[in-house]
Amino acid sequence: MRIARDIEFLKDELRILALGEEIKPEIRRLNELKSVLMMPESLEKDGIAYMMYRDLPPLRGSPIRLDVTVIPPWNVGGELAKTKGHYHLPLEGKSLPEIYYVHSGRAIFLLQRRGASIYEIEDFIVIEAEAGRYVMVPPGYGHVSVNAGEDMLVMSNLIHRGVMPDYEPYEITRGAAYYVTSDGLVRNPRYEKAPDPRYEKGPEYSSLEDLMNDRGILERLTDP
Numbered sequence: 001m002r003i004a005r006d007i008e009f010l011k012d013e014l015r016i017l018a019l020g021e022e023i024k025p026e027i028r029r030l031n032e033l034k035s036v037l038m039m040p041e042s043l044e045k046d047g048i049a050y051m052m053y054r055d056l057p058p059l060r061g062s063p064i065r066l067d068v069t070v071i072p073p074w075n076v077g078g079e080l081a082k083t084k085g086h087y088h089l090p091l092e093g094k095s096l097p098e099i100y101y102v103h104s105g106r107a108i109f110l111l112q113r114r115g116a117s118i119y120e121i122e123d124f125i126v127i128e129a130e131a132g133r134y135v136m137v138p139p140g141y142g143h144v145s146v147n148a149g150e151d152m153l154v155m156s157n158l159i160h161r162g163v164m165p166d167y168e169p170y171e172i173t174r175g176a177a178y179y180v181t182s183d184g185l186v187r188n189p190r191y192e193k194a195p196d197p198r199y200e201k202g203p204e205y206s207s208l209e210d211l212m213n214d215r216g217i218l219e220r221l222t223d224p
C-alpha cells in the first residue's frame, strides 16, 4: 500500500519501507493498555495492540514529524481496538494540534477538551474517517484513535516533533469520556461531567503527499 511517494506499507509483512529504508516499529502491547480499557478484566492474553512507525524520512530535519500507525482489529470485553490516548503537553507555553490522515480502514477519533479538572469534559467530538479523509486534533484536545472497522486501520500523523504526550489523565480516568464498543458509545462513569458527543466527519483530502505540501495546513501545526 502506498503511503506517499517512496513510502510503502507492506501489509502482509507489516513492514514500512521509506526512501529505501526499513522503519522499525514501536509496538504497543495490549497489557500496556489495561489502565485505559473499559473492561481490563476481560483481557485474557497479551498481544499486539498497534504498531507505530515513527519519524519517517521525508520530514526528518524539519520541525514536523511523520509517523504511521497500524491498528489491527481487536476487541476486549466489547470495546473496539484503540490507541492509549493522550493530551499534548504545551510546548513553550503553546498547545499544538496534530493531523491524522487515514490510508485504509475505518477510524473513529475521540477528541475531548477538559475543563477545570481531568474529570470534567467541556467538549467531546466523535470524528469518523475512512481512507482519504483527515482529522485535525485541535490544540488542547486529548485524542484516542479507534479502529472501528473489520480490517487493519492504517493512518499517518503529522505533529510538531517537540510535542510530548501526557498519558496520566487518561490512565487516572481509565480512558476517554466515552468508549467505542461493538454496540455503540458507552459513557465512562469515572468522569463527573461530559457533554453528549458531537458527531463530525473528517474532510476528504486527495493524498497525504498533497496534505504535506499544503503550507496553510502545515503551518497550523507549529502556529495554530
Ligand SMILES: O=P(O)(O)OC[C@H]1O[C@](O)(CO)[C@@H](O)[C@@H]1O
Residues within 6 Å of the ligand: 028, 052, 067, 068, 069, 083, 084, 085, 086, 098, 145, 157, 159, 165
Ligand atoms: O501515544 P498513544 O496514545 O499510544 O497513541 C499513539 C499515537 O500517538 C502518536 O504517537 C502521535 O501523537 C502517533 O504516532 C500514534 O498514532
